[in-house]
Amino acid sequence: AQKVTQAQTEISVVEKEDVTLDCVYETRDTTYYLFWYKQPPSGELVFLIRRNSFDEQNEISGRYSWNFQKSTSSFNFTITASQVVDSAVYFCALRRDTGTASKLTFGTGTRLQVTL
Amino acid sequence: NAGVTQTPKFRVLKTGQSMTLLCAQDMNHEYMYWYRQDPGMGLRLIHYSVGEGTTAKGEVPDGYNVSRLKKQNFLLGLESAAPSQTSVYFCASSSRTVKSEKLFFGSGTQLSVL
Numbered sequence: 001a002q003k004v005t006q007a008q009t010e011i012s013v014v015e016k017e018d019v020t021l022d023c024v025y026e027t028r029d030t031t032y033y034l035f036w037y038k039q040p041p042s043g044e045l046v047f048l049i050r051r052n053s054f055d056e057q058n059e060i061s062g063r064y065s066w067n068f069q070k071s072t073s074s075f076n077f078t079i080t081a082s083q084v085v086d087s088a089v090y091f092c093a094l095r096r097d098t099g100t101a102s103k104l105t106f107g108t109g110t111r112l113q114v115t116l
Numbered sequence: 117n118a119g120v121t122q123t124p125k126f127r128v129l130k131t132g133q134s135m136t137l138l139c140a141q142d143m144n145h146e147y148m149y150w151y152r153q154d155p156g157m158g159l160r161l162i163h164y165s166v167g168e169g170t171t172a173k174g175e176v177p178d179g180y181n182v183s184r185l186k187k188q189n190f191l192l193g194l195e196s197a198a199p200s201q202t203s204v205y206f207c208a209s210s211s212r213t214v215k216s217e218k219l220f221f222g223s224g225t226q227l228s229v230l
Contacts, residue, residue, distance in 0.1 A: 043224045044223045045159075047220075103149075106151075106159040
């Protein structure tokens with residue numbers, strides 16, 4: 001069975017602080033895909049990144065960076081110099097490499113509150 | 117530039133009533149999904165479809181039915197609503213192309229069953 005754990009339920013930071021959101025996953029598959037989605041107050045989930053299990057290179061996109069470590073089954077997400085607009089619920093998700101549809105197993109989410 | 121549109125946005129039902137949630141996408145996506153979001157549980161897949169006329173069960177399908185008569189529409193039905201079905205429902209769609217395997221979500225339907 002697959003499982004995604006986001007142990008941090010809620011994080012509060014002051015603007016310009018760096019913050020890391022943790023994601024730990026469980027799977028017996030050798031090939032799988034990991035995702036991060038953002039859910040702003042408007043409610044609609046927005047795709048941030050997709051990573052496959054063979055690509056352990058860290059990725060940086062502007063203020064966002066992702067650290068994928070197979071040895072610890074983690075796919076952590078860091079926001080550098082956080083801004084109020086980063087306030088949202090962030091979900092980590094996992095997909096098996098079976099079938100063609102993108103059936104995701106989501107974590108329970110981490111609510112990030114960025115204040116001035 | 118609509119993307120994924122869900123109707124209605126809010127609904128209150130009494131136990132035993134039925135209703136249908138409509139999802140429409142204008143991106144010509146092959147795949148469509150229905151998720152429910154509950155506090156402390158993240159999103160869970162109810163049903164999904166890989167093409168017109170085909171549907172399949174997800175993680176929590178009991179109490180729901182779906183239909184995909186047209187490629188752009190995916191309907192979620194509750195035949196006899198129960199309080200346990202109080203939730204926020206999200207529809208999503210995705211393309212068959214692996215490289216663009218991101219889900220596009222609708223804005224959600226908040227359903228309360230009394």
